[in-house]
Amino acid sequence: xxxxxxxxxxxxxxxxxxxxxxxxxxxxxxxxxxxxxxxxxxxxxxxxxxxxxxxxxxxxxxxxxxxxxxxxxxxxxxxxxxxxxxxxxxxxxxxxxxxxxxxxxxxxxxxxxxxxxxxxxxxxxxxxxxxxxxxxxxxxxxxxxxxxxxxxxxxxxxxxxxxxxxxxxxxxxxxxxxxxxxxxxxxxxxxxxxxxxxxxxxxxxxxxxxxxxxxxxxxxxxxxxxxxxxxxxxxxxxxxxxxxxxxxxxxxxxxxxxxxxxxxxxxxxxxxxxxxxxxxxxxxxxxxxxxxxxxxxxxxxxxxxxxxxxxxxxxxxxxxxxxxxxxxxxxxxxxxxxxxxxxxxxxxxxxxxxxxxxxxxxxxxxxxxxxxxxxxxxxxxxxxxxxxxxxxxxxxxxxxxxxxxxxxxxxxxxxxxxxxxxxxxxxxxxxxxxxxxxxxxxxxxxxxxxxxxxxxxxxxxxxxxxxxxxxxxxxxxxxxxxxxxxxxxxxx
Numbered sequence: 498x499x500x501x502x503x504x505x506x507x508x509x510x511x512x513x514x515x516x517x518x519x520x521x522x523x524x525x526x527x528x529x530x531x532x533x534x535x536x537x538x539x540x541x542x543x544x545x546x547x548x549x550x551x552x553x554x555x556x557x558x559x560x561x562x563x564x565x566x567x568x569x570x571x572x573x574x575x576x577x578x579x580x581x582x583x584x585x586x587x588x589x590x591x592x593x594x595x596x597x598x599x600x601x602x603x604x605x606x607x608x609x610x611x612x613x614x615x616x617x618x619x620x621x622x623x624x625x626x627x628x629x630x631x632x633x634x635x636x637x638x639x640x641x642x643x644x645x646x647x648x649x650x651x652x653x654x655x656x657x658x659x660x661x662x663x664x665x666x667x668x669x670x671x672x673x674x675x676x677x678x679x680x681x682x683x684x685x686x687x688x689x690x691x692x693x694x695x696x697x698x699x700x701x702x703x704x705x706x707x708x709x710x711x712x713x714x715x716x717x718x719x720x721x722x723x724x725x726x727x728x729x730x731x732x733x734x735x736x737x738x739x740x741x742x743x744x745x746x747x748x749x750x751x752x753x754x755x756x757x758x759x760x761x762x763x764x765x766x767x768x769x770x771x772x773x774x775x776x777x778x779x780x781x782x783x784x785x786x787x788x789x790x791x792x793x794x795x796x797x798x799x800x801x802x803x804x805x806x807x808x809x810x811x812x813x814x815x816x817x818x819x820x821x822x823x824x825x826x827x828x829x830x831x832x833x834x835x836x837x838x839x840x841x842x843x844x845x846x847x848x849x850x851x852x853x854x855x856x857x858x859x860x861x862x863x864x865x866x867x868x869x870x871x872x873x874x875x876x877x878x879x880x881x882x883x884x885x886x887x888x889x890x891x892x893x894x895x896x897x898x899x900x901x902x903x904x905x906x907x908x909x910x911x912x913x914x915x916x917x918x919x920x921x922x923x924x925x926x927x928x929x930x931x932x933x934x935x936x937x938x939x940x941x942x943x944x945x946x947x948x949x950x951x952x953x954x955x956x957x958x959x960x961x962x963x964x965x966x967x968x969x970x971x972x973x974x975x976x977x978x979x980x981x982x983x984x985x986x987x988x989x
Contacts, residue, residue, distance in 0.1 A: 499523065499565075500949070501572050502940030503557075504739070505550050505579040505657050507543075507599055508532045512557035513936035514565050517573070517949055520959030522937050524564035528556040536596060541603040544596035547585050547660050554661065558725055569727035575665065575717070576735035576943030578742035578935045579658030581678050584636040589652040591663060595644065598636045599657075608642075609635035609680075616692050624685045624692065626677075626774040626782040626795070633679030638697045654703050658736045665733055666715030669705040676707070677784040678738050684772050687790045710737055710786045711946035734946030737786045739935055740766050741796050745786050746938025747904035747931055748957035750794070755903045755926075757886070759910035762846070763804030765886055765893070765903075769795040773896045779851045780892055786942070787953075797898060799889035800850060803843035803859060804882050805909050810845070810859075811878050816871060826913040829876040834919075834972055835979035836877035838863045840986045843881045851889045852987075862986045876915055883919040884983040890924055903928045907963045921966045922976045928966040 498518070504511040509532070513525040533553065536544040562569070582600040587593055598604070609629035613621055621628055629635050633656065641648045653669045656679065663669050676682045676689065681704070683690040694701060708714045713732045722729040737745065744756035744766050752770030757763070770793055774782055785796040812818075812825060820828075844852065845859030861877070890900060903920070907930040910916045921928045941956040950956035969976075 498949075499567055499572050500574050500576070500940040500944045502576045502936040502938065502943065503554055503578070503661060504742070504934070504936040504939060505554070505577070505661055506739070507535065507545065507580045507601070510550055510553040510557055511934070511936040512554065512561045513934070513940050514561045514567060514572075515937055515940040515944075517944060520941070520956070523567065524561040525934075525936060526557045526560035526564070528553040528560070535599070543599050543602040545599050547593055547597050547657070550657065550661065551664050555724065562726060569722070569725065569731070572727060572731055573949060574732050574734045574943035574947035576939035576941070576946070577658045577661050577733065578737055578739050578939040579656060579661065581656075581738035581740060582632050583657040584633050584640070585655040585657060585660040586640070586647065586651050587653055587655065587663070587669070588650045591667075591669070594647050594650055595640070597657060598639070602636070603631055605635035605639045606631045608638040612638075612693070612696055616696055620692065622774045622776065622778065624683045625680050625690060626684055626772070627680055628778045629680045629693065634681055634693050634697065637699065641697065651703055653705050655705060656738070658738070659705060662714060662733055662736060665717055665721050667718040667721075668715040670708045670714050671705040672708055672710045672736060673788060674710050674737055674741055674784040674786055676704070682784065709789070711735055711942065713946070732947055733943070735939060735942035737939075737942065738783075740764060740798055741783065741786045742935050742938050742942065744768070744796060745942055745953070746933045746935055747906070748953055748960060749904055750785070750787050750953050752794075753899050753901045755900050757903050757905045759804050759882070759905070759916070760908075761804065761806045763801040763882065763886060763910070765799040765889055767797045767893050767898050767900055769797050769896060769898050771897055775892055775896055777853055779853060780889065781850075797893050797896065799886075799893065801843070801882070801885045801889065802846040802849055803885070806846050807841070807843045807859065807878050807882060808910065811875055815874055822912070825875055826915065828872045829879055829913065829915045831872040832876035834975040835982075836873045836880060837869055838865070838982070839869060839873050839877035840979070840983045841874075841877045841881035842983070842987050843878065843885055851885070851892065857987065860986075879910070879913055879916045880919055880979060881983060882910065883916060883923060884980050886920060887923050887980060888984070900924065900926055902926060905930055906934065907932055917966045918969065919976065922968045922973060923980050925968050927968075929962055930964040930966070932961050932963055
């Protein structure tokens with residue numbers, strides 16, 4: 498008996514097959530093997546053809562079936578994860594009306610900002626927990642004003658994962674989690690936001706049927722079963738955006754638990770058990786996968802643009818091209834805590850939300866030509882990234898989140914002993930590292946939704962813990978001094 502997970506990214510589409518009994522990944526693959534095309538007709542625009550997601554899903558799906566030798570009859574449930582905040586539009590015949598406006602497209606910023614002012618900042622934050630910003634609702638408003646010939650044909654709008662669900666089942670459905678990431682959900686009233694719908698003049702009929710994130714959302718249609726060699730009637734039992742799903746894949750479901758990633762950009766995603774928000778809108782708050790009208794489970798999302806991209810810049814420009822990232826991690830460890838007084842501000846990859854959308858750039862402070870060397874610069878870069886994470890974690894604490902554990906995949910910056918030890922020590926939090934990914938999380942989410950697993954605890958019992966990093970209490974003062982110095986320098 499097997500579970501199937503799909504992860505619809507902007508770079509590739511992944512498929513993963515998980516064996517129910519062992520919880521182990523049997524096969525996984527992704528397509529295309531080069532990054533998927535992003536259409537940019539104008540500066541700041543980013544679109545993708547939804548049909549390309551489906552085409553690459555079929556390739557990844559076929560590969561995992563071939564690798565594993567598993568037949569479609571043996572797959573008992575399907576789960577879906579997707580790139581957040583995208584907009585997909587279909588007509589009454591479920592035909593795509595235009596390319597999807599995806600997460601990194603910035604054209605709708607003025608529409609969200611105007612709504613924030615017009616509806617009222619206090620009302621938006623208390624009810625939506627966010628500014629309308631550049632999210633799905635604002636993107637739909639852009640289409641309404643700039644492409645009225647498209648807008649008048651709309652039957653339903655969807656998020657990218659909802660589109661994949663439609664291709665699998667023939668049904669257009671969504672979830673509270675999906676609506677919240679599009680800024681359509683009123684958390685105070687526990688319903689669709691009348692303020693957003695009325696302000697933008699959206700037809701409530703555009704909203705697909707709302708289903709739970711876990712549970713039967715539809716079954717594989719005859720046509721999809723034929724295309725994918727699946728059994729007709731196989732249930733689709735789970736769907737979620739990529740960051741909530743990444744948290745699920747790390748078994749982060751309860752208040753005080755945090756999932757983190759540290760690739761080109763970095764994410765700290767913590768679970769909050771009460772309705773709250775940041776008054777300065779420096780973090781985003783959405784419904785978590787296990788949020789219901791009866792149980793508050795919010796995902797507070799902190800994104801740092803300048804994360805691994807700073808480390809890669811250091812590699813390209815400060816060290817030799819022959820030096821690997823592992824070598825850089827070893828070199829960084831030669832420098833003491835605090836990098837002998839060097840501080841690096843890592844915000845060189847655009848405006849940062851935690852700084853209220855200011856773009857202060859990357860800067861290096863405190864270099865002394867007589868005492869500093871390569872190891873100090875590399876360590877200062879890694880510490881600077883960690884300190885930006887901690888800066889955001891303190892915002893989460895202001896919102897009432899008592900963080901007691903951080904879980905992360907054993908990848909990217911978390912492969913660095915300096916990075917992970919600094920994060921554990923400055924946050925005072927235990928860090929656990931695992932080998933998992935979003936597609937595997939979606940597969941296990943389907944197992945929960947189908948009732949094959951009784952709980953998240955059972956679904957992730959087989960999750961392999963690779964390492965545990967505890968705070969260094971003896972060096973706590975040194976870490977704190979370095980962090981305070983870093984904070985003072987971002988205020989200079």
